Amino acid sequence: MTASEPGTVRPGGRTARVRDAVRRATLAELAERGYQGLTVENVAARSGVHKTTVYRRWRDAEGLVADALELAAGEPWPVPDTGTLAGDLRAIARLVATGFTDPGQGPVTRAFVLAAAQSTGAARALHAFFARRHEQSAAVVERAVGRGEAPAGTDAAEVVRITVAPLYYRLFVTGEPVDEAAADRAAASAATAARTGILVT
């Protein structure tokens, strides 16, 4: 990554505005054309940022994707708090399922995963993105342990993985529908597994 590190410029400054414009253009291009259609030229044209600036700071499609993911990882994410582990995991699973069919978010998710399969830089950025999401979601497991719904030492990231994995599997591997019923079954399975202590590490 050759882009400025977050925090080295004041929020709302010119550098931050340029970075945000390039990021938005990257997401729009990914939604429209996918990773294979992502070029510095198109992102420059769409963002209104000069092509030489985009080349200098982001270099190529890989750099653009990595930066877009880095920004996405830092964004607030609605961690549910329904009062039960089963309810919270169901909310997380439904959020993921809804995201897949969202006309803006769905194609971008596909593009990110496809990019990660083809580029080491994108894979590293996607890995960091999910590590952050798993961390953020850990709160629902910590609260469940506090309420006595799961034993102490339950691996929060693993509970989240088991909650969302069947949805990603349907979308990216088997090409099966990702509906609310599938989301609810995946969440219920993860909640049950957590309750029985299988996911203590």
Next chain:
Amino acid sequence: MTASEPGTVRPGGRTARVRDAVRRATLAELAERGYQGLTVENVAARSGVHKTTVYRRWRDAEGLVADALELAAGEPWPVPDTGTLAGDLRAIARLVATGFTDPGQGPVTRAFVLAAAQSTGAARALHAFFARRHEQSAAVVERAVGRGEAPAGTDAAEVVRITVAPLYYRLFVTGEPVDEAAADRAAASAATAARTGILVT
């Protein structure tokens, strides 16, 4: 698919031999170069089958991948029979995890999923491949229902999805290690979910 349908030629006949040679060459090319490096020319050269024959019957990379998957789907697959649902699901999960790190099978699995993300024909073939695998694996759930380990009406395909999905999620989405411990946790979660009746449809 323009290749001959299986069964229209006698096994071991010239058509079957050509198809097998092309399929082996496709798998070897996928392992070496991935989906993006798969070409009719390279498959023809590696298989020793004339280029015009490969073009006529398989047309392009998409046709080659679809046919390789169709043949793979028909192959015998070792459905475990350990005497318990938990043991059978653990064996299935470990088999998947081992396949990912196998130097021949791992790259081909990646190439198939990447191909499916980029081509409708490959996606259709991969969907059919997994439908067949889920069907074959249903035996372990049927036996478990017979032994009283899971209630009647348990959705066998869903049990298998929940068993293997966390492994595919780690490999293709988050880029996390797929080890035996991860396989065992995924299998134990699925077995527990099945036992409690969550996966009855």
